[in-house]
Amino acid sequence: MKEIILMKHMTKVPDAIKVMVVLFLTMALSAPLAFGKDAIPKMDKHQSKGVACASCHKTMPFTRTDDATCMGCHGSYAQLAEKTAKLEDLKAGVQNPHKSHIGEARCTLCHKNHAPSVLHCNDCHKPKFDMKVP
Numbered sequence: 001m002k003e004i005i006l007m008k009h010m011t012k013v014p015d016a017i018k019v020m021v022v023l024f025l026t027m028a029l030s031a032p033l034a035f036g037k038d039a040i041p042k043m044d045k046h047q048s049k050g051v052a053c054a055s056c057h058k059t060m061p062f063t064r065t066d067d068a069t070c071m072g073c074h075g076s077y078a079q080l081a082e083k084t085a086k087l088e089d090l091k092a093g094v095q096n097p098h099k100s101h102i103g104e105a106r107c108t109l110c111h112k113n114h115a116p117s118v119l120h121c122n123d124c125h126k127p128k129f130d131m132k133v134p
Helices: 002-009 015-034 067-074 076-082
Strands: none
Touching: 067 076
């Protein structure tokens, strides 16, 4: 009997509004598909190697990782400088990015797993360095 009384006091939602709500929800849920893969955060750098999001993002909801998380897999800053030593060609004006005058820079200054990576050095240096950043 209580349910029937409640039903009498409810206002009727016009069908046009119901249709508009359904259309809005359909568009919102399919937006990443409609606008292409660039609308979705880029996660393929690690995902393609079988590394799950939770391997780096330890908390829920996911938060930004710190350098210690990166170095847990990729090694210390000194180890990275050794691994990338072959990039250095001082005669050609190319500095090892992991052996820089700015010291141990935050990994995400250059490496962006959810966006295109950048060479932070080029923010100040002219002419710009021509170096691909993974």
